[in-house]
Amino acid sequence: MFRRTTLALAALATLALVAACASTSGNDAKPVTLVSNVDLPRFMGDWYVIASIPTPIEKGAHNAKESYVLAPDGTIPTTFTFNADAFDGPQKRYGSKAYVLDPRTKAVWGEQYVWPFKADYRISYLSPDYSEVVVTRAKRDYVWIMARTPSIPEADLQRLSAFVASQGYDLAKLQRVPQQPLQARAQ
Numbered sequence: 001m002f003r004r005t006t007l008a009l010a011a012l013a014t015l016a017l018v019a020a021c022a023s024t025s026g027n028d029a030k031p032v033t034l035v036s037n038v039d040l041p042r043f044m045g046d047w048y049v050i051a052s053i054p055t056p057i058e059k060g061a062h063n064a065k066e067s068y069v070l071a072p073d074g075t076i077p078t079t080f081t082f083n084a085d086a087f088d089g090p091q092k093r094y095g096s097k098a099y100v101l102d103p104r105t106k107a108v109w110g111e112q113y114v115w116p117f118k119a120d121y122r123i124s125y126l127s128p129d130y131s132e133v134v135v136t137r138a139k140r141d142y143v144w145i146m147a148r149t150p151s152i153p154e155a156d157l158q159r160l161s162a163f164v165a166s167q168g169y170d171l172a173k174l175q176r177v178p179q180q181p182l183q184a185r186a187q
Helices: 002-021 154-166
Strands: 045-053 061-068 076-084 091-100 108-112 119-126 132-136 143-147
Touching: 045 154, 119 154, 132 154, 143 154
Parallel strands: none
Antiparallel strands: 045 061, 045 143, 061 076, 076 091, 091 108, 108 119, 119 132, 132 143
């Protein structure tokens, strides 16, 4: 009974995420900025969520991290992990698969949590050293500022937040994601 209830709750959470991320535009503003080229092998690995306008699944997330792996078939299996509501909260893990939708720039992806729905995922800013990224959506409903480390200098966060605002996002909705230093997580 417990397993069935857990599976049902997981299915409902997945459907909520899909509904939140379903790819429909409807925004008459100019398109969000896209980077001119993403070196996919270099982009792979762990990205810590520094700030976001969170989806319903992400609300209260601590230590949020997105991990990407480039599969031989060109898809990108993705794992999103975080602690729910506190640093010592239960760890949550969600898997999805991304598909590059723009083969020229590799900056537009479809992120699939449940077939056949693909969420809109646009790489709008990527630092030259691949240490910071801003992922946007055409609808401007969700956004993620991520980095290779759990923290970034305040000046970088302010600069990236200004970039997010320049893309038409409401900065009043942008939330910092609490991140523990890596050494504190190992204890």
